[in-house]
Every structure is written in C-alpha cells, then in structure tokens.
Amino acid sequence: MPDPLAMRRDAYVTYLYRLDNDLRSRDPRRSAQARRSLARLRHSFVEGRQYQAYAIVFGHEPPHDSAEQQVWLLVGGLFALHPLPWKGGGAGPRSLGASMGRLHKKLGSPAVERRFTQLLARDKQALPHHLRQTIRLLSAHEVPVHYGRLLDDLVTLLGKDHRGDRASSVRLRWAEEYYLPVSAPTTKSSDEPSTDLPETTQ
Known part of the structure; x- marks a missing residue:
C-alpha cells in the first residue's frame, strides 16, 4: 500500500520541478508565474517575509509536524536558489x-x-x-x-x-x-x- 506521506512529498517535489519547466516555457504567462513563485519561495530565507512562501508550501499539505514543515520550506527555498533538478530516475x-x-x-x-x-x-x-x-x-x-x-x-x-x-x-x-x-x-x-x-x- 502506498505511503500517503511519501506521496505528498513526491507531489511537492514534482510541483517544484514543474516550476523549472515553466520557467523555460515559451508561454510568457507560465514563465512569469514560475518566476513569481520562485521569488516567493526564496523569501522563506528572509526574516519577516517567510509568510510569502507559506501559501505555496501549505498548499501541498505537509504533515502536521512542525519540523517537517520547516524542511519543506527549506527545500522550497533551496530549489528557488538553484532550480536545476537531477534528471533521470x-x-x-x-x-x-x-x-x-x-x-x-x-x-x-x-x-x-x-x-x-x-x-x-x-x-x-x-x-x-x-x-x-x-x-x-x-x-x-x-x-x-x-x-x-x-x-x-x-x-x-x-x-x-x-x-x-x-x-x-x-x-x-x-x-x-x-x-x-x-x-x-x-x-x-x-x-x-x-x-x-x-x-x-x-
């Protein structure tokens, strides 16, 4: 039986990878939206502006565990600093x-x-x-x-x-x-x- 938490983690990372794809899209609206989302995720590192990343992270249903929620915020911010994912499974x-x-x-x-x-x-x-x-x-x-x-x-x-x-x-x-x-x-x-x-x- 699939692990629901593992599935949520995978879905969140898939979303981050989709931002990378959208960033390089020929559709200016998609690329602009991706840039805005990445900017909000980078704000997770800025004191007093972390709230801008909350809507993105909590929109993907992290667990009710504050330590893991902080990890999701951190990984989202790290991805926004360097949106170059490892290719291949x-x-x-x-x-x-x-x-x-x-x-x-x-x-x-x-x-x-x-x-x-x-x-x-x-x-x-x-x-x-x-x-x-x-x-x-x-x-x-x-x-x-x-x-x-x-x-x-x-x-x-x-x-x-x-x-x-x-x-x-x-x-x-x-x-x-x-x-x-x-x-x-x-x-x-x-x-x-x-x-x-x-x-x-x-």
Whole structure:
C-alpha cells in the first residue's frame, strides 16, 4: 500500500520541478508565474517575509509536524536558489553528497572537499545556513541536485532523530556517494567562476 506521506512529498517535489519547466516555457504567462513563485519561495530565507512562501508550501499539505514543515520550506527555498533538478530516475547515487562529488570532480579543487566535510559536521541548528551556501555553490557551477532525495534526507537530519542512527546513516551515504566515481564532465570551461572557495566558519 502506498505511503500517503511519501506521496505528498513526491507531489511537492514534482510541483517544484514543474516550476523549472515553466520557467523555460515559451508561454510568457507560465514563465512569469514560475518566476513569481520562485521569488516567493526564496523569501522563506528572509526574516519577516517567510509568510510569502507559506501559501505555496501549505498548499501541498505537509504533515502536521512542525519540523517537517520547516524542511519543506527549506527545500522550497533551496530549489528557488538553484532550480536545476537531477534528471533521470533509478536507484543510483543522487544524494547531496553525489552532487558535491560531481562538483569536486568537475573543479578538482580541495576547497570543495573542505566545504563538504564542514557540511557533514554541522548540527541541526547550523545545517540550514550551510546548505544555502552549498546550493549557491552548486548553482554557480550548474551541478544538479536531486531535491526529492534531499527532502527525505533533511526530514531525518533536521527532525527528532537528528542525533540518532538514521541521521548517521544519511551522512554516511552522503560521504559514500561523494567519493564514488561519477560520469559528470571533469573539465572546467574558462567562463566558470574561480575554484578558490572561501572557507566556511561557524
């Protein structure tokens, strides 16, 4: 029997992916509406303006759990910062660790690994801030993110079990998929941003 909560999560992520499609639509009304929706989702990061994202998120019926509701808001905002979803299905590597692994192999910069290990070390309170930095970095280099997997993982990392075995398993999978070989291009074009990444401090 299908899990109703999993179906709602999938429907929400499908909606986010549809915004990406609409953003590139030849229909100016669809693309304009997508831009407005993404702008509202980005306001989830702006103190005093988070309410603009509430109608979108709560319109997709998140559970009556405040921790997961915050995750839906966070993932919506992250998607709005970087609406480049991971293409294709299957059960292969697709965590945030896999995305960072692609970035590392693309740039060949040790700063990427430092940024990734810092991300793994962050606790529940600091993780959202560092996720925003990470997503902006991936956006700058056009590396996709699987937002469905990210939502599921963050429900664990930012939920009641954020110090438990399930959270440890998520971080272990991120690390495993970071170091796995990937098929992404490893060459860097001359017009990409510098690989000299600033250090992240707590």
